[in-house]
């Protein structure tokens with residue numbers, strides 16, 4: 001089959017690899033129509049991702065069509081337009097039994113070592129990960145359900161309630177997913193920060209009223225201005241480096257909460273006494289579960305979430321090398337680059 005293969009660090013090629021086959025009765029084989037390049041694919045490309053280790057066919061943001069089903073598959077049939085929730089747990093541990101399979105220690109993730117992903121023309125998944133796309137939802141928009149669902153999970157988990165104020169550090173696809181989800185949850189004011197004006201403009205286009213360029217403006221002062229001197233109820237960290245947590249603690253109001261979503265590869269110092277003195281709750285948020293996917297799918301399909309501005313570029317899979325360079329080196333202003341088979 002045709003595929004984009006990350007054969008070794010800093011090398012991705014369009015090539016042909018052997019096609020994955022259905023081996024279990026509960027499996028579904030899907031033909032990839034469109035797939036997205038996610039930050040974790042860039043980590044895989046760098047050879048720094050903990051479990052997406054080259055050589056591999058990565059890819060986990062996807063929309064396509066079912067071309068084969070195993071003998072036990074009941075809810076799906078050949079020809080169904082679908083996306084997938086690209087992970088599943090062991091099904092046996094207590095977390096899995098509680099529906100928290102996203103944090104199962106035995107969880108498998110699509111596009112990692114032993115599970116060939118959507119950078120290939122075909123891939124095989126267990127039935128429980130499949131999610132149908134309504135007819136009016138394009139494949140391109142269907143691909144975006146996954147990154148937006150990350151934000152939805154964080155918002156649902158943080159217990160954000162109607163009328164509360166929000167800050168989001170990082171205005172990439174995950175941060176923008178938090179923004180859409182926080183709006184749906186009834187946030188009164190949403191403030192987004194980033195170092196890139198292009199990203200902040202996209203946020204504005206998608207309905208975020210308050211944006212701050214962290215390189216050019218004083219984030220702390222501006223957040224206080226916007227929130228009448230209080231700070232925000234919840235800060236979401238959708239981009240993380242050494243100083244992000246200290247920044248988040250500064251702009252979060254007393255008794256507020258911080259949600260950590262970003263993959264941060266370095267140890268971070270936190271002024272922990274502020275957390276204690278101000279009774280700040282700290283949440284970690286890891287991917288999503290099915291309910292997040294379903295809410296986001298329906299919101300995109302019925303027009304509540306306009307995700308069109310997220311799609312910066314659609315390139316043929318043959319140009320994966322060029323596409324990866326654009327995303328990795330930020331050669332162009334892009335939020336999300338999609339690859340088409």
Ligand SMILES: [Zn+2]
Nearest residue numbers: 038061146147
């Ligand atoms: Zn992703």
Ligand SMILES: [Zn+2]
Nearest residue numbers: 090093096104
């Ligand atoms: Zn489990």
